[in-house]
Amino acid sequence: MHYKTNRLPPLNALLAFETAARYQSLTRAAEELCVTQGAISQRVKQLEDFLEVKLFLRRGSRIELTDEARSYLPLLSWLFESLKKGTDDLFRGEQQTQLTLRVAHSFAEHWLIPRLARFHQSYPGIQLRLLATNHAVPDEPGEVDVEIINGYGNWPDREAEQLTDDNWVVVASPALLVHYPADAPLHLLSSYPKLGCYGYREGWRDWFQQQDPQQGYTPPLMEFSTSSLAIAAALQGLGLLLVRYPLVRQLLASRELVLAHPYRMASQSNHYLLIPPHKRGLEKIRLFRHWLLQELEQESAAK
Numbered sequence: 478m479h480y481k482t483n484r485l486p487p488l489n490a491l492l493a494f495e496t497a498a499r500y501q502s503l504t505r506a507a508e509e510l511c512v513t514q515g516a517i518s519q520r521v522k523q524l525e526d527f528l529e530v531k532l533f534l535r536r537g538s539r540i541e542l543t544d545e546a547r548s549y550l551p552l553l554s555w556l557f558e559s560l561k562k563g564t565d566d567l568f569r570g571e572q573q574t575q576l577t578l579r580v581a582h583s584f585a586e587h588w589l590i591p592r593l594a595r596f597h598q599s600y601p602g603i604q605l606r607l608l609a610t611n612h613a614v615p616d617e618p619g620e621v622d623v624e625i626i627n628g629y630g631n632w633p634d635r636e637a638e639q640l641t642d643d644n645w646v647v648v649a650s651p652a653l654l655v656h657y658p659a660d661a662p663l664h665l666l667s668s669y670p671k672l673g674c675y676g677y678r679e680g681w682r683d684w685f686q687q688q689d690p691q692q693g694y695t696p697p698l699m700e701f702s703t704s705s706l707a708i709a710a711a712l713q714g715l716g717l718l719l720v721r722y723p724l725v726r727q728l729l730a731s732r733e734l735v736l737a738h739p740y741r742m743a744s745q746s747n748h749y750l751l752i753p754p755h756k757r758g759l760e761k762i763r764l765f766r767h768w769l770l771q772e773l774e775q776e777s778a779a780k
Contacts (some may be wrong), residue, residue, distance in 0.1 A: 486527045493520035494532060495553040498542055504735055517669040537714035554755035562759070575604045576761045579621045582609040584748055589625070589722040596768050611703055622762055624751040624768075637751055639705060640773055643721045648729065649737040658718070659737045661732035667694035668737065670716035674702045674707050678745050682717055688740055708734075723748070726776070 483555060497506035497517055507514040530548040542550070562574070578589055593605065610626065630637045630767070643773050657669045663685070671694075673680055685692045698716050701707040705723050711718035712728070717737050720743060728734040750769065756762055 485514045486524055487520075490520040490524035490527065492557070493517045494524050495550065495557060496547075497521060497533070498546055498550045499554065501540055501542065503540060509524070510513050527641065529636055551755035554753075555758060558756065558759060568591065574602060574761050575606055577606045577608065577620055578610045578625070578765075578766055579623070580582055580625045581627050581748065582611050582624060583708070583724050585609050587727065588709065591727055594770055595772070596765070599768060600764055603764065613753050620754055622752070623765060624757070625748060626751065627748050629746050629748055630749055632751075635751055636754065637749040640769070641723055641748040642752050643723060643747050645679070645719050645744055646722045646725070646726050646736060647684070647717050647719055647736040647738040647744040648711060649717045650712055651732065651735055653716070654735065654737060660733070663689055666717075667692060670698040671695070672707050672710050672716040672718040673700045674696035674704050675702065676722070678716055679742065684719055684740070684742050687742060696723040 492505060493510065493516070493550075494511050497503050500509075501508055502513045503517045503521075506517050507628075510517070521532060521760055528545075530545045532541050532549070532581060533544060534541040544562060555778075565574070573762045586609075596603075596605075608621070612626070623659075625640065628637075630639060649657070667685060671681055681694060681697060699710060700708075701710065704720055707718055708725065708728070710716070719742075722741070725734055729736065730769075750766065752766070
């Protein structure tokens with residue numbers, strides 16, 4: 478690298494590079510900045526000439542970031558976000574700060590939303606924008622500030638902070654247990670109507686075989702793509718449900734659902750918090766993370 482000048486690079490060139498690098502797409506950068514793709518390319522080239530380094534490698538219609546670009550991007554993203562926030566704080570008075578969350582659908586519905594009133598009471602100046610997802614992979618870099626998804630913590634190029642140490646429990650509606658007693662032996666329980674979720678590495682087969690490797694069982698009466706749908710079916714008394722404990726904690730406390738068996742099966746996957754590296758220093762994210770960990774700690778202490 479031969480860059481020696483103490484002048485600032487052109488602002489338009491910096492903005493074009495930061496946007497294109499964040500999306501890893503010239504097309505999406507052009508859409509966000511309301512210019513042509515050619516204009517984005519010219520401005521990035523202007524910045525490359527100024528810095529005397531290559532920032533992008535063209536792979537057909539795709540672009541890849543060079544090592545220099547990867548090092549430069551977090552600094553620029555932080556600077557532009559800080560500039561935006563500072564401008565809002567100085568010139569827009571009481572306007573709220575928006576925090577965009579992308580959260581696993583079932584975790585959002587059954588764990589996060591019942592607690593959001595407390596977050597709003599603590600931080601009334603932060604407006605939440607919540608996007609639900611059923612995907613077990615992080616989103617592409619973009620508008621999302623924070624992600625909470627279920628998985629195995631092995632996503633490349635992402636820092637994942639484990640939030641939960643999940644286990645699976647068997648629950649049912651009180652009405653169902655009138656006809657299918659919860660104190661039944663395992664071989665009888667195996668014939669009960671069951672509900673499940675597909676897409677996980679473990680399920681009913683594991684739950685039975687961990688207790689008795691020889692124990693057979695009837696397959697679930699119904700399977701669902703999300704835990705939220707499965708929980709709704711359990712509330713209707715359609716069968717026993719094998720589900721992650723954090724998702725039904727509130728329903729167990731209110732007795733809308735009850736534990737149908739004492740055995741708990743450790744989960745291979747858990748819920749993780751993911752924050753883009755270039756956004757870790759933002760105050761709104763720091764406050765949300767602090768509140769989230771505090772809620773989880775209080776819940777853990779109450780077990």
